[in-house]
Amino acid sequence: MPFPPPQFLCGIANTLIVEERSYNVEAMNQEHQNLHSNLNTNQLEIYDAITDSVYNKRGNVFFVYGSGGCGKTFLWRTIIARLRSEMKIVLRLLQHQGLQLFCYQEVEQHIPGSRFH
Numbered sequence: 001m002p003f004p005p006p007q008f009l010c011g012i013a014n015t016l017i018v019e020e021r022s023y024n025v026e027a028m029n030q031e032h033q034n035l036h037s038n039l040n041t042n043q044l045e046i047y048d049a050i051t052d053s054v055y056n057k058r059g060n061v062f063f064v065y066g067s068g069g070c071g072k073t074f075l076w077r078t079i080i081a082r083l084r085s086e087m088k089i090v091l092r093l094l095q096h097q098g099l100q101l102f103c104y105q106e107v108e109q110h111i112p113g114s115r116f117h
């Protein structure tokens with residue numbers, strides 16, 4: 001099967017990156033502050049574990065579960081707002097009946113050399 005030329009694939013990747021970096025950083029920062037200040041103890045514990053993994057490049061995988069309405073989405077929104085307020089890239093890979101899978105990748109400033117893993 002023919003493979004698209006690399007420059008075409010590079011263009012697609014860059015579109016994704018550009019879209020993910022088009023957020024209003026100030027608005028995201030404000031949203032993060034609002035959400036974070038309302039996190040309950042359990043949410044805060046998970047928030048700290050996930051952000052610790054991100055900022056210390058631990059590469060952990062987290063499976064967050066709980067009954068409907070317990071605040072999982074609220075937690076994700078808080079974490080995502082924090083990362084996007086810092087121009088980091090968060091991709092939602094899957095959402096199915098309470099299961100959400102996110103991929104976070106810090107992309108280097110030099111976009112053409114950057115990769116998703």
Ligand SMILES: Nc1ncnc2c1ncn2[C@@H]1O[C@H](COP(=O)(O)OP(=O)(O)OP(=O)(O)O)[C@@H](O)[C@H]1O
Nearest residue numbers: 038039040043067068069070071072073074075098
């Ligand atoms: N710490 C919080 N402070 C204020 N409101 C909260 C908090 N956590 C959750 N909520 C609110 O509670 C409601 C349910 O939360 P959320 O949608 O995050 O639950 P969920 O676990 O994702 O539910 P489901 O599994 O059904 O999708 C939402 O209106 C959300 O804004």
